[in-house]
Amino acid sequence: MKSRILAVVAALAVTSILGFADNPRIIRIGYAGVGSGNRPIGGGSYANIQADWAAIDNEFKADGIQVKHTYFSGAGPAVNEALANNQLDFAWQGDLPALVAKAGGLPTKLILANSRYDAIYVGVPTSSTAKSLEDLKGKRVAVFKGTNLQLAFYNLIAARGWKDTDFKIINMSTADGNAAILSGDIDAQVTGPDIFPLVDRGVARIISDTKGRPKESRLSHLLVVEGFAAKYPQIVQRVVNVSLKAAAWNSDENNRGKAYQIWTKSGFGLSAWKGDHDWIKLIYRESPLFDEFYRTQYKHLLKTAIDLKLVRRSFDVDAWLDDRYLNQGLKDLKLENYWPQQNAEGKPVR
Amino acid sequence: MHTHTRSLMAAAILITAPYASAQEAPSDKPPKTGEPDSSKSGGGKDVTPAAEKGKDETPAAGTDAELQKLKQEVKELQERLDKSATDSDIQGVQTDLENFKYQYQRDRDTKSALSNRNLLITGLIQSRYGYFGETINSPVPGNVANTSVNNPPVLHERKSTFDTPNGVVSFSGLLFRDYEKARNLGFNFSVAESPASSNFGAPAATTGAGVSNNNAFLTVLDANVVYQALPTIENDGDRLSFTLGQQLAPFGLEANTTEELKPVINNALFVAPTTFNLRQVGLVAKGEFLSQYDFGYGYRQSIFAFALGVLNGNGPNRDDDNGYKDVISRVAITVPADYKSWLRELRIGGSVYQGKGNIVDANNKYLGYGQKNRYGYDFYYNHYPFGFTYEYVRIADEVLGGTAAAPVVARFDRLGQTATFFYSFGEQFLKSIKSQGKFDDWWPKTYQPFVRYDSYVADRAKSDQKIKILTAGLNIFFAETTKAQINYNRRVQDNGLLPKVTSNELLVQLQFGF
Numbered sequence: 001m002k003s004r005i006l007a008v009v010a011a012l013a014v015t016s017i018l019g020f021a022d023n024p025r026i027i028r029i030g031y032a033g034v035g036s037g038n039r040p041i042g043g044g045s046y047a048n049i050q051a052d053w054a055a056i057d058n059e060f061k062a063d064g065i066q067v068k069h070t071y072f073s074g075a076g077p078a079v080n081e082a083l084a085n086n087q088l089d090f091a092w093q094g095d096l097p098a099l100v101a102k103a104g105g106l107p108t109k110l111i112l113a114n115s116r117y118d119a120i121y122v123g124v125p126t127s128s129t130a131k132s133l134e135d136l137k138g139k140r141v142a143v144f145k146g147t148n149l150q151l152a153f154y155n156l157i158a159a160r161g162w163k164d165t166d167f168k169i170i171n172m173s174t175a176d177g178n179a180a181i182l183s184g185d186i187d188a189q190v191t192g193p194d195i196f197p198l199v200d201r202g203v204a205r206i207i208s209d210t211k212g213r214p215k216e217s218r219l220s221h222l223l224v225v226e227g228f229a230a231k232y233p234q235i236v237q238r239v240v241n242v243s244l245k246a247a248a249w250n251s252d253e254n255n256r257g258k259a260y261q262i263w264t265k266s267g268f269g270l271s272a273w274k275g276d277h278d279w280i281k282l283i284y285r286e287s288p289l290f291d292e293f294y295r296t297q298y299k300h301l302l303k304t305a306i307d308l309k310l311v312r313r314s315f316d317v318d319a320w321l322d323d324r325y326l327n328q329g330l331k332d333l334k335l336e337n338y339w340p341q342q343n344a345e346g347k348p349v350r
Numbered sequence: 351m352h353t354h355t356r357s358l359m360a361a362a363i364l365i366t367a368p369y370a371s372a373q374e375a376p377s378d379k380p381p382k383t384g385e386p387d388s389s390k391s392g393g394g395k396d397v398t399p400a401a402e403k404g405k406d407e408t409p410a411a412g413t414d415a416e417l418q419k420l421k422q423e424v425k426e427l428q429e430r431l432d433k434s435a436t437d438s439d440i441q442g443v444q445t446d447l448e449n450f451k452y453q454y455q456r457d458r459d460t461k462s463a464l465s466n467r468n469l470l471i472t473g474l475i476q477s478r479y480g481y482f483g484e485t486i487n488s489p490v491p492g493n494v495a496n497t498s499v500n501n502p503p504v505l506h507e508r509k510s511t512f513d514t515p516n517g518v519v520s521f522s523g524l525l526f527r528d529y530e531k532a533r534n535l536g537f538n539f540s541v542a543e544s545p546a547s548s549n550f551g552a553p554a555a556t557t558g559a560g561v562s563n564n565n566a567f568l569t570v571l572d573a574n575v576v577y578q579a580l581p582t583i584e585n586d587g588d589r590l591s592f593t594l595g596q597q598l599a600p601f602g603l604e605a606n607t608t609e610e611l612k613p614v615i616n617n618a619l620f621v622a623p624t625t626f627n628l629r630q631v632g633l634v635a636k637g638e639f640l641s642q643y644d645f646g647y648g649y650r651q652s653i654f655a656f657a658l659g660v661l662n663g664n665g666p667n668r669d670d671d672n673g674y675k676d677v678i679s680r681v682a683i684t685v686p687a688d689y690k691s692w693l694r695e696l697r698i699g700g701s702v703y704q705g706k707g708n709i710v711d712a713n714n715k716y717l718g719y720g721q722k723n724r725y726g727y728d729f730y731y732n733h734y735p736f737g738f739t740y741e742y743v744r745i746a747d748e749v750l751g752g753t754a755a756a757p758v759v760a761r762f763d764r765l766g767q768t769a770t771f772f773y774s775f776g777e778q779f780l781k782s783i784k785s786q787g788k789f790d791d792w793w794p795k796t797y798q799p800f801v802r803y804d805s806y807v808a809d810r811a812k813s814d815q816k817i818k819i820l821t822a823g824l825n826i827f828f829a830e831t832t833k834a835q836i837n838y839n840r841r842v843q844d845n846g847l848l849p850k851v852t853s854n855e856l857l858v859q860l861q862f863g864f
Contacts, residue, residue, distance in 0.1 A: 034787030071787035077648040078782030084690050085734055100646025105690045146645030171584055185529050
């Protein structure tokens with residue numbers, strides 16, 4: 001009897017140590033941003049569509065796997081902190097923070113493109129006399145440093161031959177910057193679509209944006225922690241497939257209005273999404289592909305970040321962009337030819 | 351086409367265009383696998399994303415069906431206009447607005463706390479239960495574990511007690527706000543409940559006339575102004591501040607850690623003899639240089655930090671009592687490391703305090719100056735989820751000794767050492783998790799077990815002057831400003847003046863703030 005008990009205990013111990021479990025108990029997904037009023041809802045891409053559908057939750061419900069979604073008001077840097085402390089398995093995040101983290105040794109792989117041509121806007125108080133970026137030289141410009149807004153803004157001014165030192169750059173979160181532009185504590189703010197509600201209220205106006213300038217715009221992605229992917233590749237594939245369905249739905253022009261309505265649950269109104277998306281076909285904007293444009297742009301952003309000393313060392317971007325799950329997912333869902341490939345300049349090649 | 355019809359069409363196009371894409375009801379369900387039609391792909395079209403900016407699509411018109419459709423839309427729009435606000439509606443809104451303005455002004459006048467300047471009010475209260483291994487009688491023994499602050503004059507066979515050892519209300523804010531560089535002038539003011547016969551934070555007297563009654567009153571803790579001499583508008587800059595007034599002396603780790611962050615209920619044994627648990631009055635400069643801010647993680651580190659100050663040296667709420675000012679200095683070096691590095695938040699520090707105190711006899715007759723020097727070094731490593739701290743302190747005191755008939759200056763060389771190890775299960779100490787978007791009053795529940803070794807030698811010249819307390823405990827963080835603490839203390843007394851005993855106590859405390 002004693003030997004049998006010992007055998008059972010030993011078997012349990014070995015099972016526990018070797019981690020024979022096929023599935024994780026929980027899947028932890030982070031989002032680099034929050035909605036208006038710090039609500040845990042986002043908008044602007046198919047990542048928020050799948051979250052609204054609870055698509056990943058439903059995918060794993062039958063397996064008894066819990067899915068935990070965490071929205072970070074500290075945006076990309078907060079996602080990095082959570083990743084570094086083993087609090088997340090997946091993250092929807094923007095370009096700069098992911099570059100910083102990867103260069104610093106965070107073991108991540110990008111597995112889906114989330115959005116591209118993501119414009120930034122430079123807003124000023126309505127009372128401001130500034131009419132162009134040039135008018136802001138020497139003035140206080142709020143940028144949420146560490147996020148992809150920072151890198152896009154540097155690209156925006158670099159394209160005009162200027163340096164960040166030509167402006168008084170102040171680090172502020174988006175929410176703080178919105179408040180500061182109302183109180184007049186800053187002369188301008190670099191933002192995403194959250195500037196549109198201020199414009200609607202007549203308290204701010206946009207003097208510059210990067211719409212239609214792919215190389216001065218932002219990228220975002222879905223990443224996975226390498227350890228999780230190595231242990232649960234089948235789970236990663238299912239997350240990718242579910243996300244691809246949302247991407248395909250969101251890329252369909254027939255669903256544009258419905259997507260906007262879903263995104264307004266974030267607290268940012270219809271005008272924000274129309275202003276930020278009406279100018280471009282969704283099939284380009286919501287493409288999950290790691291095509292030539294996406295890869296080239298990420299390499300360009302890495303080089304820019306290194307030049308600006310935002311990132312300390314280079315790394316192999318092509319190896320970082322792991323397209324195995326993407327390709328398998330496109331094949332599984334018969335979506336191989338759904339999204340157009342785009343060349344390095346951001347133009348469709350087929 | 352009839353002129354009126356063309357006008358209607360144009361009006362309809364203009365009015366309906368902005369609504370066209372947003373009027374559809376969203377589907378509540380995701381599409382099934384393969385639902386997207388690949389024929390809808392934009393691939394192959396010679397339209398670049400850049401070229402699409404500002405492009406308007408004009409609907410084709412001209413057929414009767416379209417004309418009928420437009421007429422219908424115009425009719426619907428007319429119906430909408432018919433439903434527009436009437437004068438009565440507008441008057442109603444105006445009335446509501448006036449009511450709101452009246453109510454707002456009245457609430458502000460009668461129900462709002464007002465302040466001349468920017469003000470933050472916070473507070474902290476501790477509510478505790480203690481169970482003692484020894485039965486406590488008067489006079490309260492000093493050699494057994496018996497953590498209690500508000501002892502009544504007479505104790506008889508006490509085994510346990512409820513206690514409210516700490517209650518602090520703090521006010522802070524900015525007297526001058528520099529919008530350009532954030533070279534701000536701020537202030538701090540706090541008061542605490544205090545047993546009537548002892549200074550706040552000091553061990554309460556347990557025998558004789560010093561035993562406290564229940565007439566606790568408020569004592570001023572912090573009362574200071576702080577000027578930031580360097581810009582603080584950015585996270586990555588150096589810092590230099592000057593603090594004038596009543597404040598904690600910047601010595602070591604234990605005495606400077608606020609109650610919110612202390613893992614252990616009781617201070618280390620050496621803190622009371624150094625008097626660093628008490629506020630001091632003076633001027634202190636603090637600086638952080640060679641600072642780095644990792645924007646990728648929102649992580650700030652200063653490789654070199656210092657503090658340098660002059661203080662009265664005789665405690666809070668008192669003027670100086672002699673011709674000397676006490677001097678305090680501290681230097682801390684943080685190992686430069688990336689956030690991801692295992693070296694993150696590894697720091698060593700050293701502190702020196704040199705002062706003089708008046709030596710007086712029982713009749714308050716001045717006998718001379720006595721040395722009041724303290725030296726220490728510390729090690730700090732807080733790398734989530736675990737942390738380790740160690741602190742070594744030497745105390746050189748010259749105080750009144752001998753007898754009342756033949757008083758002498760006695761010199762004591764005291765030594766304190768404390769080491770704490772803690773581990774966190776939960777995300778209480780992760781800034782990112784705490785600041786996540788949430789609908790309700792969610793807070794990351796965290797369990798933090800810890801162990802501490804604490805020893806104090808009251809006189810190194812003697813071999814039997816040691817007290818040792820081993821503590822094992824658990825902190826449970828379950829709300830934003832509230833934590834439950836459980837501490838088991840095992841006190842080993844090896845003091846030649848008192849019976850050598852080993853005793854135990856269990857403390858359970860709820861610490862909550864606002």
